[in-house]
Amino acid sequence: MSNTIYIGYYFKANPLQPAVEILIAELGYAGFESFVETDEGVTAYIQKNDWNEHILDDIHILNSDAFTITFTFDEIEQTNWNAEWEKNFSPIVVDNKCSVRAPFHDKPDTTYDIIIEPKMSFGTGHHETTHMMIQYILNHDFQNKAVLDMGCGTGVLAILAEMKGANPIDAIDYDNWCYLNSLENVQRNACNHITVLEGDASLLPGRKYDIVIANINRNILLNDMKTYTDTLNAHGVLFLSGFYNDDIAIIRDECAMYGLNHVETLERNNWVALKFEK
16 A cells, blocks of 8 residues: 555635636646645645645745635545545536446436546546546547556546447556556446556557547646657547646647647636547
8 A cells, every 4th residue: 555645735715716727727737636626715635745845836826916815734644535535526427428426426327337436546527637538538439449548547537438348448647546546446347458557658668559548737748748659559549638728739739749630629617638640
């Protein structure tokens, strides 16, 4: 079991929007991993190993006269995480086709029903980027496709890919919480074609996929884009998210360098997801 410890920041913002939207974007660049929007603002989590007392120095919105933002923070006990999610995690339904819920929620009437226990992992479908990636999977042919879910978090995207007929599937995350959580969620959803791996893009050389899903952050995507492209079979598809509208140009330019053609954009509250074809 990982001994990863997290720091939680509890922000209150007035007015709420676009303060929360901007805050999440700036905190993401600073290294915060996951976010839960609240009635008063947002709660943000960062690994203690990545935290320092100056972590908020470059969060410019905190100094903006346009918003009033206050916060507290503390160290998160791992044993409390499930209880926190049970208080905050409500089921979602995407396009009336796919539900993402916890085991303690009632089963909805959807074609695809995914049950996850998120723990400290990112990817419940609540965040705009996960929501859009679910939409892409719902609307794309995954039957008998070899798929990579890079930065798999809870494993929710890999699980939906299997439900859509993908086989085989690799789900990879560098964070031990995510690795262990994905293993649990794969088993919970009776998936038989998903291999969960702990690591980063260094695991990819020699592997080949028809579809690569990468919902991470802009800097990691830019750094690993060539590796993702090298794993794609001819006419393969790459789905990317984890960044904002302002990042589209730099992501698209990087993809173009490796022969990837931009074919579709989804946008949700200024977050975007992009589809590319090789």
